[in-house]
Amino acid sequence: MFKKIRFTGMAVAILSTVLLAACGTSKAPSGSSAPAAATPPAGGTAKPTAKLVMATNATFPPFEFVDTSSGAKQFSGLDIDIIKQIAKNLGFEFTITDMPFASVVGSLKDGRADFAISGMSPTEERKKNVDFSIDYFKPRNAIVYLKGANYKTMNDLEGKKIIVPFGTTYEKDAKTIKGANVVAIDGSTAVIQEVKSKRGDAAMIDGSEAHEFLKKNPELEMSLLPPTEDSFAIAFPKGSKWVEPFNNELKKMQENGQMKELVKKWLGDQFAQ
Template identity: 40%
Template sequence: MKTKFKALTILSMTAVLALTAVGCGSASDNSASGDASKTSGKKLVLMTSADYPPYESHKTDGGTDEIVGFDIDIAKAITKDLGYDLEVKDVDFNGLLPALQAKQADFVMAGMTPKPERLQNADFSDIYYEAKETIVSKKGSNLKTPADIKGKKVGVQLGSIQEGEAKKMEGLQIVSLNKIGDIIQELKAGRIDAAIIEDTVAKGYTAANTDLEFNTIEQTEAAGSAIAFPKGSAITADFNKELKKLKDSGELDTLIKKWFDTNK
């Protein structure tokens, strides 16, 4: 989600213009209609923050390092059907929208909610998944509601929806960090008292750290995930069509079960 010798001047200018036209991916080569028939063999760059399982995380196996997850599977399905090759890049969450604005990426997927302040700087797809916020704490700490964490040190991911929600709560000592894994380590070390983390992500971290627990915060508004694009992107409409296909075919439900294990 990129002159000392007169003889070289024309060649240099040509190269710069060519690079400018190409941009970060291939969407800029297509017409404003985003016609998928013109995309075969082209590449799109997806930027994400790969510390947010099951949406995206690093999988290391035999010396290889691959970014995998719910968002990545959706991106692969959509770009494959539209005829694009896909390149995935890992960036700190708070750097995703700035990178998108700088046209270093064609789109961003990171369990991101299209809040009004984000809509000022990016276009978003339709919502593809809705989740809830939770309070993660050490077992037995009895920190279950926003009232319980008043006056406590609470960890959130920098630039996230959870950081924004924490700032609305009264009396919190907010500790903003780049990575969810760092927040969990701070919690386990006792340097923070609790963390506000999305439920599907909290499930994974508490399963891997049995000394921790999570409690769901009562929601006052929907908090769904959508795909972010540069303002005026030619591919937004095509992505929405593909998202609808994934929903209508049941493939999206299959991916939800795969990554969130909703039957447990």
């Protein structure tokens, strides 16, 4: 799981078709047999050339989640918007298969999916089983605290009581802070409740998670810490010909500002720097 702390719960498989262009006539087979011809022609928009299957675990807002606000189940989030843009440019249609995070890599290996995007870090262990695109996002850790506390850096937490999710990298990082009383409990929701109840001075959790908590808890603030070595990338079956076309589109989005705007849309100005 990404960053060693991705809490997913049990997700029931949901299959939802997302049509992004006019109806295509050919279907791309899974894995390495997917045609590279899906790359759009220079100066124009490609017509649909394939129908792909995307694997994800839609329990990680704001990257991917199931939105029922319209009365129907729809997949939404930053990762979904990124794929919609790539699909539009490359000219393919795709369906989304929602599954437990632990099953995502396996779905690529056994041909059930053509690519996966799910807040996934390209670890060395995963690279043994799947191929990855270039990085498209650098996650950041955050300090969460009651308004007015103004904890901007880890040094500001010296001698403070810090609440962290049990068994995570945050627990390890917090224990390096001089004089800190580090308390590890199960789950980010419980961690945030401890801070709200003033049973802890601050929490250390994933920045994107913190962003979502702040939407529902206006009494809280957060400070983002410098980027870590972690990153998110799109995964593919070994040898997939879709890696290069996806990489080309990701590079374009990074260069023309589209990626920055999507990050800003879902995570705010702090993450778009």
